[in-house]
Amino acid sequence: MHRNLLHTTHTLIPFSTQKSxxxxxxxxxxxxxxxxxxxxxxxxxxxxxxxxxxxxxxxxxxxxxxxxxxxxxxxxxxxxxxxxxxxxxxxxxxxxxxxxxxxxxxxLEPSERDAYLANEATKKFTSSNWALVEIACTRSSHELFAIRQVYHSQYKKSLEEDVAYHTSGDFRKLLVPLVSSIRYEGPEVNTMLAKSEAKILHDKISEKVYSDEEVIRIITTRSKAQLVATLNHYNDHFGNAINKDLKADPKDDFLKLLRATTKCLTRPEKYFEKLLRQSIRKLGTDERALIRVITTRAEFDMERIKEEYQRRNTVPLDRAIAGDTTGDYEKMLLALIGHGNA
Amino acid sequence: MHRNLLHTTHTLIPFSTQKSxxxxxxxxxxxxxxxxxxxxxxxxxxxxxxxxxxxxxxxxxxxxxxxxxxxxxxxxxxxxxxxxxxxxxxxxxxxxxxxxxxxxxxxLEPSERDAYLANEATKKFTSSNWALVEIACTRSSHELFAIRQVYHSQYKKSLEEDVAYHTSGDFRKLLVPLVSSIRYEGPEVNTMLAKSEAKILHDKISEKVYSDEEVIRIITTRSKAQLVATLNHYNDHFGNAINKDLKADPKDDFLKLLRATTKCLTRPEKYFEKLLRQSIRKLGTDERALIRVITTRAEFDMERIKEEYQRRNTVPLDRAIAGDTTGDYEKMLLALIGHGNA
CATH class of the missing domain: 1.10.220.10 (Annexin)
Structure with missing residues (x-):
């Protein structure tokens, strides 16, 4: 029995943030x-x-x-x-x-801010729901736990409780485990598993049973390193990136949510770039999305997102924001993405 | 927008253990x-x-x-x-x-021990699965988080990942959210909600759709205080305790799991008393269950469990254990349940 027990002399390292x-x-x-x-x-x-x-x-x-x-x-x-x-x-x-x-x-502190945004998203399910996906998929396990602590003390409920209560059907099936999971963050990859789970994903997507419990299980519980391996294998072996196959019906909201999820999990900078692009392009700008991306990413990976933005839109992000916003609001956003002297 | 934001001056109290x-x-x-x-x-x-x-x-x-x-x-x-x-x-x-x-x-430390027992239970699904229910339902949110940390560093996976991978069907539907949830631990009760959710539970149980997603949602995400209120209302309003209605088919394993879950959540000392009773009564004693209950509860609520045991079995627990075990094993168990001088 004791093979595993005997490995317990490890020093327990608190959940790492994913980046140093x-x-x-x-x-x-x-x-x-x-x-x-x-x-x-x-x-x-x-x-x-x-x-x-x-x-x-x-x-x-x-x-x-x-x-x-x-x-x-x-x-x-x-x-x-x-x-x-x-x-x-x-x-x-x-x-x-x-x-x-x-x-x-x-x-606000990052965990307070995320708890607030998550709570807001549970109430306004349709429009700002992506905040839940962003938080669940791009924060470290350490941060996710802090968010859930703040959520308890702030709202006298648990995040998963509110998400489960305010959703239904396929959305609930995906979102509840998504916000509940605390994924393993190590680099280990099991190649056999990546192959077998790529096949499961491909089979289910071919059959158009997108909310199949196996699809949900793989996407909501596997580590990011493992998922990247699985989705690479999917791409190599079945000819399309998974998100291309998930575009069968471009108007389907559940498919949109699935695509956002895989993107947040595997290429967060691309996900945020697209969100910025769409929010700025919109007639009148989607201020909520713009504010959310900038306030939540400025302290983490905004430089990567800016790089991605310039690559995809030819203009740099600061110029796009300056063209679409004004006054103190504009100045604040630009300061957060690195303008001006500290 | 800011009503909620403005309540963020609270001192953030780490998730409490449920008892002082x-x-x-x-x-x-x-x-x-x-x-x-x-x-x-x-x-x-x-x-x-x-x-x-x-x-x-x-x-x-x-x-x-x-x-x-x-x-x-x-x-x-x-x-x-x-x-x-x-x-x-x-x-x-x-x-x-x-x-x-x-x-x-x-x-082992409690969190190491629980991570070990949970991992063992994911592999031997049928026989020792109850360990997962016990851990998910009777540990504090603080402890649950520590267990998931140990699980990551020890097994290079997440607990929910292993549980999801090794289960299927109704069992997966219940167990994955059960081990993933970190319930709110405050005393607040919403009486309207208790009534409406008692009715949902009663409707679904009457229709025999025991693994209905609403049943799963209520049982896996609501706080214990809220669930106690809901199940009290169930009992008062529909004439039976929920666990009586969940005995429609006494051989059904999923119903057994549901009953164990509600019992662990609302009356843990009764759950553990019954487990001890059954493990001691068995021809040959179910040593694993006996060892598990005693090593996991000795530092927490074993006195309450002993009280329950004596009430239900007339003989005190120490006498029952002494009658069924021998040697150093017996001495160790008896010491843990309070025999001898410290």
């Missing part, structure tokens, strides 16, 4: 000054920005858009201690519209 | 000396117990069966540092049979 800290620093678009002012100084400046005859948006941007998550957290703490009010509440009173939403979402 | 530490101390059967020897002294004594002509089982029991999880962890650390060998490996060499299994499982 160094990799994230390189891929993040956020610019933080080499020696930032103290949280107390930042809090004081922010307090000043709210004082006088009208808010100093420029000052708010110059501070908040150039601080990382732990710095922002400290600023909020010091602000609450010093001025007896939650910084978020003050921002909510002083700002408005898309600029407000951007600043508020950005100021 | 004090409650656990009262309900645990484990007896730890008020001033225990240092981990170094314990390690040295254990090392002596393995030396000479034959192992000193008595000494091993007198130490390990009277140390709590953090003490055992320290002993293992010091032992490895001092003698260059994992204590578990040494125990594996020196001991045998049921006594060995008991000592090894007990010596």
């Amino acid at each position: 800290e160094k990799e994230i620093l390189i891929m993040a678009s956020l610019k933080v000054p080499q020696s930032a002012p103290s949280p107390a100084e930042d809090a004081e400046q922010l307090h000043k920005a709210f004082g006088g005859w009208g808010t100093n948006e420029h000052l708010i941007i110059s501070i908040l858009a150039h601080r990382n998550a732990s710095q922002r957290k400290l600023i909020r703490q010091v602000y609450a201690e010093t001025y007896g009010e939650d910084l978020l509440k003050t921002l909510d009173k002083e700002l408005s519209s898309d600029f407000e939403r951007t600043v508020l979402l950005w100021t | 530490e004090k409650e656990i101390l009262i309900m645990a059967s484990l007896k730890v000396p008020q001033s225990a020897p240092s981990p170094a002294e314990d390690a040295e004594q254990l090392h002596k117990a393995f030396g000479g002509w034959g192992t000193n089982e008595h000494l091993i029991i007198s130490i390990l069966a009277h140390r709590n999880a953090s003490q055992r962890k320290l002993i293992r650390q010091v032992y490895a540092e001092t003698y260059g060998e994992d204590l578990l490996k040494t125990l594996d060499k020196e001991l045998s049979s049921d006594f060995e299994r008991t000592v090894l499982l007990w010596t």
Whole structure:
């Protein structure tokens, strides 16, 4: 019995973020000054920005858009201690519209922000549902757990509970395990398994039983490394990328969701590039998607997404955003994707 | 938009264990000396117990069966540092049979032990599957997360991945969300929801569609407080306890699993009492179940289980165990359920 038991001398490493800290620093678009002012100084400046005859948006941007998550957290703490009010509440009173939403979402810690976006998505199922897929498929296991903790304390329910309650049919079949799974993050790949599961996927897709429980199982539980191997084998062996075969009926919403899922899991930068492209192109811009991508990715992999964007659209992302947004909102977005000095 | 955002000044409390530490101390059967020897002294004594002509089982029991999880962890650390060998490996060499299994499982930390038991259960689906239900339904959210972390580092896969892969049909439909969910642990109850979901459960059970997705959703995602309210309403309003209605076909394995699930979720001490009763009554005793219940509950709620056992069986649990087991194995089990001096 004990072969496995005897391997328990491992040091237990907490779930890793999927990228090393160094990799994230390189891929993040956020610019933080080499020696930032103290949280107390930042809090004081922010307090000043709210004082006088009208808010100093420029000052708010110059501070908040150039601080990382732990710095922002400290600023909020010091602000609450010093001025007896939650910084978020003050921002909510002083700002408005898309600029407000951007600043508020950005100021939150990543796990708070994701819990908020996920909760919003469970309620407005149709339009902003993709947030659930993005969160479930592109955050690290460590982060996913933090999100679920915040969700409990914030909403007095579990994320999976709300998702299950507000969905039905095929969507529920896919989304509930998607938001519940905490995938293994190691690099190990089982090639035999990749082949056999590529065949299962191909068989089911050929039969058009897209929500088959085996399809759901493979997509919602396998590690990303294993899934990449499976989908590569699918492509090599059956002649098409899986997402091409999942386009049989381009209007089918469940197929769209499946394609978004595989893309988020295997090529997140391409997924986010496309979302940005579509949100900017739309008549009137899809501000929610734009704000979501930028506030959630600026500290993680926005440089990769910008690269992808330029490659696909010839124009750089900053120019596209500048052409479609205005004022403080525009300035905030551009600061987050790396414009200006920190 | 911001009503919810503005409630984010909460201090984030890590997922609570469901009982306070004090409650656990009262309900645990484990007896730890008020001033225990240092981990170094314990390690040295254990090392002596393995030396000479034959192992000193008595000494091993007198130490390990009277140390709590953090003490055992320290002993293992010091032992490895001092003698260059994992204590578990040494125990594996020196001991045998049921006594060995008991000592090894007990010596592990709770999350390591549960990960091991869960992994074993995914492989031997039919006989020891209940371990998955017990773990999913009776551990705190904090503990569940630790178990999934250990599972990743130990088995290079996720728990939900293995459960999904090794199961099918109705069993998969229930077990995968059961092991994936991290339920909200607060006391809040929504009475309207309890009524409407009691009706859903009753309707589906009356139609004999036991694995209906709504039944699965309610049972696998609702908080325990909410489920207790729902099942109380079920009982009051429809005349039978749900588990009575789930006995329509006493031989049906899926119904057995459903009954075990609701019982683990709402009355764990009754679930464990019954498991002990059945394992002891069996011709030859079901040692695996007996060892599992005692090693996993001794530090948590064994006193409540003993109380339940005596009430239901007239004889106390220690007498029942003494009548059915022998030697060091018997001594170890009795020590864990509170016999002898610490």
